[in-house]
Amino acid sequence: MRLKEIAKKLGLEVKSASAKLDVDVKSGYASDIISDVMANTRAGDIWVTFQTHENMVAVASLNGLAGVIVAKGREPDKDVLKKAEKEGVVILVSKEPAFEVAGRLYALGISGKTRS
Amino acid sequence: MGRRKKFTKIQELVYELKVGDVMKKDVITVSPKTSMSKLREILRAKRISGAPVMNGEKIAGIISIEDLIKHMADRGEDCPIRQKMTRSVKVLYDDEPLTHAIERFEKTGLGRFPVLDRKKRKILGVITKGDIIEGLLKKLEIDYHEEEIHHYRASHIFKDIVADRTTLIFQYDVEGNNLKKAGEGASGIKRTLGRLGVRPEIIRRVAIAAYEAEMNIVIFTDGGKITIKVEPKQILLEATDSGPGIPDVKKAMRPGFSTAPDWVRELGFGAGMGLCNIKNCSDKMKLESEMRKGTHLEIKILLKKRRK
Numbered sequence: 133m134r135l136k137e138i139a140k141k142l143g144l145e146v147k148s149a150s151a152k153l154d155v156d157v158k159s160g161y162a163s164d165i166i167s168d169v170m171a172n173t174r175a176g177d178i179w180v181t182f183q184t185h186e187n188m189v190a191v192a193s194l195n196g197l198a199g200v201i202v203a204k205g206r207e208p209d210k211d212v213l214k215k216a217e218k219e220g221v222v223i224l225v226s227k228e229p230a231f232e233v234a235g236r237l238y239a240l241g242i243s244g245k246t247r248s
Numbered sequence: 249m250g251r252r253k254k255f256t257k258i259q260e261l262v263y264e265l266k267v268g269d270v271m272k273k274d275v276i277t278v279s280p281k282t283s284m285s286k287l288r289e290i291l292r293a294k295r296i297s298g299a300p301v302m303n304g305e306k307i308a309g310i311i312s313i314e315d316l317i318k319h320m321a322d323r324g325e326d327c328p329i330r331q332k333m334t335r336s337v338k339v340l341y342d343d344e345p346l347t348h349a350i351e352r353f354e355k356t357g358l359g360r361f362p363v364l365d366r367k368k369r370k371i372l373g374v375i376t377k378g379d380i381i382e383g384l385l386k387k388l389e390i391d392y393h394e395e396e397i398h399h400y401r402a403s404h405i406f407k408d409i410v411a412d413r414t415t416l417i418f419q420y421d422v423e424g425n426n427l428k429k430a431g432e433g434a435s436g437i438k439r440t441l442g443r444l445g446v447r448p449e450i451i452r453r454v455a456i457a458a459y460e461a462e463m464n465i466v467i468f469t470d471g472g473k474i475t476i477k478v479e480p481k482q483i484l485l486e487a488t489d490s491g492p493g494i495p496d497v498k499k500a501m502r503p504g505f506s507t508a509p510d511w512v513r514e515l516g517f518g519a520g521m522g523l524c525n526i527k528n529c530s531d532k533m534k535l536e537s538e539m540r541k542g543t544h545l546e547i548k549i550l551l552k553k554r555r556k
Contacts, residue, residue, distance in 0.1 A: 166463075167521035170456055171528070183516045190431025194438060194455050211428070 133157055133240055135199055135222065138178070142236055144201060144224035147208060148216035157198045160242050162234045166191055173197055178242065180233050184208040186215055193219040203230035261387055267349050268342030270383025271363045271373035277302040278311065280330035284319055287311060287329055300362040300371060301333045307362055307371060309333035314359075341366040342373070346380055353377055405444065406480050416444070416478040422462050424471035424489075427515070433474050434459035444478060446551070453529040453549055454483055460522040461487035461545055467512050468492070472542075483549045485530075493539035501527070501535070 136153035139146055146153065161173045162180040166187060173179060175196035181188065184206050192200050199222035202208060208216070208223055216223050226233045278287060278299045291297065291313055298312030311333040319332050340349050340361040352361065363373045406414055418440055420433035438455040446454075458474055465472040465487060472489030494500045500507075501523050508518020527533050530547035537543040 164516045165519040165521065166516040167460060167519050167525055169516075170459055171521065171525045181516075185515050186428050187430055187515070187517075190435065190459075194431065194434055194459055195452075 133242065135178070138237070138240065138242070139224055141240060142201075142226060142228075142233065144226050147202075147223040147225055148213045149220050149222045152199075152220055152222050155198050157242055159244060160234070160237050161244055162230055170195065178237065180230050180237070182206065182230060184212060186212050188212075189216045189219055189221050189223075192216075192221045198222065199224055201226050201233055203228065203233050257388070257391075258384065261384055262347040262350060263345050265346045265383060265387060266342060267340050267344045267346065267363055267375055268372065269387075270346065270379050271342065271375040272379055273373045275300065275362075275371060275374050277371070278329055279303070280308050280328060280333070282329050283326050284316060284324075284329060284332060285326045288316055291316065297376070298360050300337070300374065301329055302371070305370065307337050307339070307364075309335045310337050310360070310362065312359060337362060339364050340375060346383070349375060349380060353380075414480060418476045418478075420462075420474045420476075422465040422472050422474060422487075422489075424466060424469045427466060430463055430466040431459060433462045437474070437476055440476075441478070441483075446478075446483070450483070450549060450551060454485060457485055457526045457529040457547055457549075458487075460525045461485065463517060464522055464543075465489050467508060467517060469543075481551050482531075483551065485545075485547045485549070487545040488542065490542040491540050493541060494535075494537040494543055495539065497535055497537055 133156070134153070135155050135157050138144070138157060139153060155176070157178045158176065159174070160178040160180060161169065163169050163172070164182050166183070169179060169181070169191055173195045176198050178199050178201060179192060179197050180201045180203060182203050184202055188200055189212060201224045203226055205225060205227045207225065213223065276290065276294050276296055276299050278290060278301055280301050280303055290299070298310065300307055301309040301311055311329050315332050315334070338352070338356060338358060338361060340352060340363050342363050343366060349361070360374055360376045362371055363375050364370065365372050405416070418437070420436055422433055423429055434455050437458045438451055441451045441454060454476070458476070461474060469489040469491060472487065475486040477484040499505055502520070503524045504520040506518045506520035512518045523535070526545070526547060529549070531550045532548040534546040535543070
């Protein structure tokens with residue numbers, strides 16, 4: 133499913149790199165532990181997290197993630213968004229908690245199972 | 249072969265590009281009340297071959313230069329466009345792929361379609377065959393340009409250098425205690441290896457190891473450096489800092505063991521997985537540390553296919 137459809141269906145607020153919403157998302161990962169995300173995400177994944185600091189942009193960019201969904205309406209700092217814009221990392225904010233976000237993604241056919 | 253590639257590229261593009269991407273946005277519209285003689289002036293002045301006829305926000309019809317010619321050939325008297333326009337307007341939506349539009353042009357033989365927003369049914373633009381050609385050419389040019397940049401990579405460098413042993417060395421300085429900049433070294437390494445034509449799977453492993461090493465330097469030390477040595481058959485990564493050192497290297501290697509301060513953990517770091525991640529990414533790993541002197545990490549990643 134296209135990232136922009138996901139954003140629409142989940143009522144996500146697009147915070148950065150809105151030009152990069154037209155990508156296909158098939159799988160996702162949910163974690164707040166940076167090393168875990170680093171080791172276990174694949175290019176094109178959507179990442180659900182509670183983290184909002186700069187480094188999540190670095191991780192998302194390094195692993196080529198399709199986007200980051202920040203749960204529970206947490207607002208990333210302006211500096212973080214600026215960096216995300218520069219690196220072309222899509223940051224989306226959901227009002228719902230991470231559990232709900234993951235559940236709704238799963239219901240849309242996005243699973244965590246495609247990784248090896 | 250080149251021709252075939254271009255052919256499939258166009259096919260790909262007509263699916264990728266949407267009507268909304270190539271349509272002309274500044275639509276020149278006319279009113280049903282506009283006279284045919286006025287239309288003639290408008291078409292000539294604006295160098296267009298037709299226009300949607302709008303009744304306020306709603307499309308009432310469409311009028312083209314063919315309608316005008318027919319009207320003039322018939323020596324009809326000047327009249328409002330309303331009487332000469334085509335009323336059953338065929339439209340396209342901005343989110344339709346170009347291939348739909350091309351099909352519609354072929355099937356209907358029409359010269360232009362107003363483009364509407366699917367939901368609001370508002371007019372967004374007009375599309376002609378010319379716009380499609382122009383849009384495709386522009387996109388091809390952009391893609392070609394990107395490909396050229398992409399092709400500028402140094403992947404042939406090892407073949408060009410005549411030597412018994414070749415090593416390319418890049419060094420990255422890592423600032424201690426600065427989480428804002430953390431990850432920049434790893435990003436640089438990733439980009440550089442990409443340019444060197446290293447396989448994505450290998451780049452991924454080097455990038456993860458470099459990232460974790462960088463984070464360790466940022467979180468625990470006052471700074472250090474990461475050195476990458478690229479050789480024809482392997483990549484070596486070295487991370488060096490000047491203290492404080494790891495009290496128990498064996499313990500530090502244990503998954504989940506961490507001495508990271510709370511503020512770092514709250515940010516999702518210091519989960520005790522960094523060194524394990526590094527180990528998992530490397531074919532060989534050596535970690536030496538001396539208290540107050542510093543830590544030296546060395547890992548080797550072989551470029552040949554892993555036998556796993």
